[in-house]
Amino acid sequence: MREIDRIDRKILRAMQDDGRLTNLELADKVSLSPTATAERLKRLSRDGFIKGYAARLSPQKLDRGMLVFVEVKLDRTTPDVFDAFAQAVRTSDDVMECHMVAGGFDYLVKARVKGMEAYRTFLSDVILSLPGVRETHTYPVMEEVKNTDKIPV
Structure with missing residues (x-):
């Protein structure tokens, strides 16, 4: 895999800010021709720097506050x-992230549910029913101070 340069980094930053940019808008932001921009974007995707595109949804509007x-x-x-455990966790729609940690x-599990009653159901029906679980400690979030998927580029 080849190294990425300053322009590739500008493309990645711009796409992290707004994944819906048209190729023309992106080319303007990075001061390249649309053809060169499209080729770089294809290469960045092909080489795995860009994993995909998705809409960020509102958990509150979807009863997952x-x-x-x-x-x-x-x-x-x-x-x-x-x-x-890993196989069972992958099947739960409530689990957003799960990380094996030292x-x-x-494991550290991140989940979104409707409220405390839904959490109690999630804990008993999902987490405690997972293979090998001995003990859990839960931390409900009182305030999201920062929530981003952006990676410094």
Whole structure:
């Protein structure tokens, strides 16, 4: 994979700011011809720098206003338990992110639910029913101070 240059970085920053830019608008922002811009954008996508495009939805408008983080500790830390847990977590629509972490617990789960009652159902029906779960600690979010998907480029 080849290195990206200053113009590629400008393209990536612009696309992070607004993924709906037309090629003409993007070319204007990065001071390139539309043809050269389109070729660079294709290459950045092909080389995996751009993983896809999506709309950011309003959790509040879609009755998913409560954000929770859940620390999960497993009863055993063996490959089969890790695999079973990861496979089961992938099937839950409520789970937005799940990360295996180092430290005092095994996984950090990020989920969006309607409210506390929905969270209690999610905890008992989803999290506690996952393979190998021994202990959980939940952190409901009181205020989202910063929420971004942007990566410094």
